[in-house]
Amino acid sequence: MVANDAIVARAETVRELHEDVTEARVHQLLRGTRRDLPVEGQILLLVTLGLTAFGQVMVFSASGPLALTSAQYHHDPLYFVKHGVFFTLIGVVVMLLAMRAQPRWLKVGGPGMLLVSLVLLVAVLIPGIGQYINGARRWIAAGPISVQPSELVKIGLLGTGAAILAARKTPPSTLREIARPIGIVTVLACGLILKEPDLGSSIAVAVMVFGMLFVAGTPMRLLALLGGAGLGGGLLAIMTTAYRRERFLAFLDPAAHRSGSWQTTQGLLHYAAGGINGAGIGAGTGKNQFVPEAHTDMIFSVIGEELGLVGSVLVILAYALFAWAGFTIAMRARDRFSQIVAGGATALIAGQAAINVGAVVGIIPLTGVPLPLISYGSSGKIVMLLIVGVLLAICREQGLTPTPRRSTTRGRSQPRSGPARFRRAAR
DSSP: OHHHHHHHHHHHHHHHHHHHHHHHHHHHHHSOOGGGSOHHHHHHHHHHHHHHHHHHHHHHHHHHHHHHHOGGGTTOTTHHHHHHHHHHHHHHHHHHHHHHSOTHHHHHHHHHHHHHHHHHHHHTTSBTTEEEETTEEEEEEETTEEEOHHHHHHHHHHHHHHHHHHHOSSOOOSHHHHIIIIIHHHHHHHHHHHTTTOHHHHHHHHHHHHHHHHHHTOOHHHHHHHHHHHHHHHHHHHHTSHHHHHHHHHHHOGGGOHHHHHHHHHHHHHHHHTTTTOSOTTOOSTTTTTSTTTTTTTHHHHHHHHHHHHHHHHHHHHHHHHHHHHHHHHHHOSSHHHHHHHHHHHHHHHHHHHHHHHHHTTSSOOOOOOOTTTSOOSHHHHHHHHHHHHHHHHHHHHHHSOOOOOOEETTEEOOOSSOHHHHHHHO
16 A cells, blocks of 8 residues: 555656656747757857847948038938937847747738738839939838838748748749749839839849749749849840949940949949958048948948958858858758748848849949848848848747658658758758
């Protein structure tokens, strides 16, 4: 009898210990600690925060002279810094909230966001609604915040496109399958953005969709055809608009087209003036009304002049590390939708960075694409950090979800579901 009581007491103790361990495990999974993120997620988070903080320093350096000498900015050298910090803090909060949410919210909310953004893309072209700044209508004023619909369309199209591609049993293998409906929606969005006009944002949207199609397993021959068609469409947009044509001809021959090459030439000259080590933060001269848009599209020129080749290379390496972490997250995502979202998000941010840097150093024509996470921005900064939050949420799911066992058939493990090229990469 005593023995039975001892056995029962021991069993009760074991049961209580099991419940305590289980409860502790649940709390551990729910706690928002960095341990929830695998290594690639921790790297992505650190790189993002590093680039964002670095961006605030460079925005202060690049915008101070412009804000100090302009009545529009109340002669306040801290004007852009104050606004930049405000929008950055909002963006970081949004990123952390998105990181804690399930990525499927983007699948549910993506179509609605896409529809709203397309309506706003039409509304921004209407005089009296869209703000007319520097010859373009790209912003809608919402109190102290200026909303840029071309930024909002990125997140809507990312969720909608990934949901459509993930729902397909096989990757799209013909132009018709791509066109219905992803291609049609993408062309519509890019066409409306071009009307603002904003060639850079339309290129960024196209790069994002291209990245999603790549991760979804679209055949390379078809991707090459789409790439060629995209280049042809971009060239047509350039040659049919006077100022774009002048910029392109200036890229080909700066000496013969000085009026169109001023921004490119000045940006490159001041970038090269930095040499190996640079003049030091705050000591550059290009921002003193020589390089237009020094705090936005041309901020990499300021980085090169003030931090030199060393600083420029470190920034490029940071984006390369971001791309590695993002595509690693895509390869290890637990479902097809998350894989496609992660691939498209990484392609968007890394591709936009490559376009900006290439334009500043004269490798490609200037398109007006800001440097993500670094350049001054409001809605653009918030959207970029939101997209990073979605990437981190996908990565966090990997850390919270036990790795499924692989069944073996004839001695070979069966790969998990996902795009074929990503399955091969993960082996």
